[in-house]
Amino acid sequence: MTEPLPKALAILGASGHGKVVADLAEQLGYIVYFYDDAYPKKTSLEHWPICGKSDDLLKQDNTNLSVAVAIGNNTIRQQKIDLLNKEQFYLPILIHPRATVSQYAQLSLGSVVLAGAIVNAFARIGKGVIINSSAVIEHDCVIGDFSHICPNTSLAGGVTTGTQVWVGIGSQVKQLINIGDNVLIGAGSTLLKDLPANTTAYGSPAKIIALNS
Numbered sequence: 001m002t003e004p005l006p007k008a009l010a011i012l013g014a015s016g017h018g019k020v021v022a023d024l025a026e027q028l029g030y031i032v033y034f035y036d037d038a039y040p041k042k043t044s045l046e047h048w049p050i051c052g053k054s055d056d057l058l059k060q061d062n063t064n065l066s067v068a069v070a071i072g073n074n075t076i077r078q079q080k081i082d083l084l085n086k087e088q089f090y091l092p093i094l095i096h097p098r099a100t101v102s103q104y105a106q107l108s109l110g111s112v113v114l115a116g117a118i119v120n121a122f123a124r125i126g127k128g129v130i131i132n133s134s135a136v137i138e139h140d141c142v143i144g145d146f147s148h149i150c151p152n153t154s155l156a157g158g159v160t161t162g163t164q165v166w167v168g169i170g171s172q173v174k175q176l177i178n179i180g181d182n183v184l185i186g187a188g189s190t191l192l193k194d195l196p197a198n199t200t201a202y203g204s205p206a207k208i209i210a211l212n213s
């Protein structure tokens, strides 16, 4: 019997986050290579080749190619995922072998769940979301598209976030809190009250310190 061919995964975004996604993808059996808009100035990331810019990726035959967008910036990640999705590239959900995802959780295309993270029962994770290392998404949370829940952050049960929300590293969010679209929560914050859209907040308890454009 012949071994099945390894799957190919193009990763758009040759960054630190890209390295983590590449490592995870290899553990899932993918052969990975990168695309990045810094090409041809930049032609490799560690030992991985960079093969071209986003435009070069979009010209590839999409039938046998999976793509992960490993760009930390929520807005740019959304732009790239929307474009690739429109062109019918397959954007797999990538779950680290040592993450714990409930059988009752739902995840959407282009999302990644990194090592040590927990996504608990009936949580719903939108498109292009990053659930970073050791983040905890408790039961019934709803994470909006293109959000990033940073490492070691915990969202208690029933927290909802809008789209493009960034919850900074090591933050804690009380149960049933609602966070609007385009909110940034600073590192190490404790969020005890709802946050309206387009705000930046930090501290313990977190307070709004700026409005986002």
Ligand SMILES: CC(=O)SCCNC(=O)CCNC(=O)[C@H](O)C(C)(C)COP(=O)(O)OP(=O)(O)OC[C@H]1O[C@@H](n2cnc3c(N)ncnc32)[C@H](O)[C@@H]1OP(=O)(O)O
Pocket (backbone or CB within 6 Å): 132, 150, 151, 167, 168, 169, 184, 185, 186, 187, 188, 189, 200, 201, 202, 203
């Ligand atoms: C795998 C990974 O690496 S994922 C990435 C994880 N990274 C993060 O989560 C970082 C999140 N970003 C932050 O927390 C940032 O500090 C922000 C976005 C909230 C603010 O950034 P900036 O606007 O550049 O603020 P800046 O650094 O100039 O600080 C301004 C003031 O706010 C204070 N401040 C900034 N962030 C915080 C915070 N999270 N909590 C408390 N105070 C803060 C600073 O101490 C400073 O106070 P001072 O004026 O009295 O000295």
